Amino acid sequence: MTSLVPTPSTDTAAVLLDQLRRRRHGAVALPGLEPDSYARDHAAFELLSDQRGLIAEHLAARLAGRGDGPISVLSVGCGDGSLDVRLAAGLVRAVPGRPVRYVGVEPWSGSAAMFTAEMAALEYRELSVEVHVASFDDAxxxxxxxxxxxxxxxxxxxxxxxxxxxALALLRPGGELWVLNAPRAALNALVDVLAPPLEDHPQWFSADVDAAFTDTGIVLDVVVTLDALVDLASSSDDVLDFAVQARLTSELREPVRAYLDAVSVPGTDGEPRVPHPVDVFTATRF
Ligand SMILES: C[S@@+](CC[C@H](N)C(=O)[O-])C[C@H]1O[C@@H](n2cnc3c(N)ncnc32)[C@H](O)[C@@H]1O
Structure with missing residues (x-):
């Protein structure tokens, strides 16, 4: 899980984060993100990041490595399907005629409907699609x-x-579990400070996922990190809120933007970008 992105100078960032933490200490939790706007703000966030493309490329290569036979994929928390539709289309185009089964699990019905519509628009007769509108626990x-x-x-x-x-129990023998999750790095340190708790638990970052693999005894393959960057300097307030997973007050936006500036590194165009890595955990069912 070693990142190749240059590390920004952390002194100013640490001070700014500490100031935010102290400002929030004991305060009423900020509101969380609303289901209705979540998919829209997520899509706008992805447009400012190169992470979606890196993930699509990485997962397409892993899917290609599974051979040319019939294939079935379960995407948990599929959202509006914008990533899965690329993967499903790639599977069909790579081996025309082979059956592809693609199932989503998504608790927000609006997002689940978008997943279904995006998949249907592909119009591939080889592709069979279903979505369960439920949280993973209830599906x-x-x-x-x-x-x-x-x-x-x-x-x-x-x-x-x-x-x-x-998830492992839903795999055929030889099937693979892939969990893509962010580390608690510069960006998610803000989530820790600002996002309201989720039904009595914090958001789980990579260290938590890693620990859970160890605790369950599920043998992990080598963890790969995809080093992405996101341009939050030009983000709207809604996208900024998505980035920190909370509806910010207007007074909090300025210190949040100052912190993000402090953790930024130069992108390939020399403009500031916030490191936005994602870890890929994989395990096989034997
Ligand atoms: C950041 S989005 C990712 C969507 C999609 N996988 C993508 O990469 O575009 C997280 C998704 O997880 C879904 N989600 C939240 N809690 C969930 C749960 N308990 N079970 C399954 N999905 C969940 C959310 O509704 C949301 O669509």
Missing amino acids: VVEETFDVVVFVHSIYYVADVGKTLRA
Whole structure:
């Protein structure tokens, strides 16, 4: 999980983060993000980051490595399907005619409807699609898969270890579990300070996922880190709120932006970018 992105000078950032932490200490929790605007703000956030492209490329290569036969994928927390539709299309185009089964689990019905519509728009007869509108804990999934993937969704489950065990049980022998999650790095240090707790638990970052793999005894392959960068200097207030997973007050936006500036590194164009890495945890069901 070693990042190749240059580390920004952390002194100013540490001071600014500490000031924010002290300012929030004992205060009433900020409101969380609303289901109705979550997918829209997420999409706008992704447009400012190169992470989505890196993930799509990485997962497409992993899927290609699974051979040319029929394939089934379960995407947990599939959201609006904008990533899964790329992966599903890639699977069909790579081997025309082979059956592809793609199932989503998504608790927010608006996002689940977008997933279904995006997949239907592909109009591939080889592609069979279904979505369960439920949280992973509540979803009744009565089939097994070649791949079960969580892309930026395991933050939200109540119990990571229980979730990993349940996901592994949904794999065929030889099937693979892929969990993509962010480390508690510069950006998510802000989430820790600002985001309201989720139903009595914090958001789970990579260290928590790593620990849950160890605790459950599920053997992990080598963890890969994709080093992405996000341009938050030009983000709208809504996208800034998405980045910190809370509805900020107007007084908090300035110190939050100052902190993000302090943790920024130069992008390839020389403009400031916030490091936005994602870790890829993988395990195989034997
Ligand atoms: C950051 S989005 C990622 C969406 C999609 N995987 C992507 O990469 O575009 C997180 C998604 O996880 C979903 N989610 C939240 N809690 C969940 C749970 N308990 N079970 C399954 N999905 C959940 C959210 O509704 C949201 O669509």
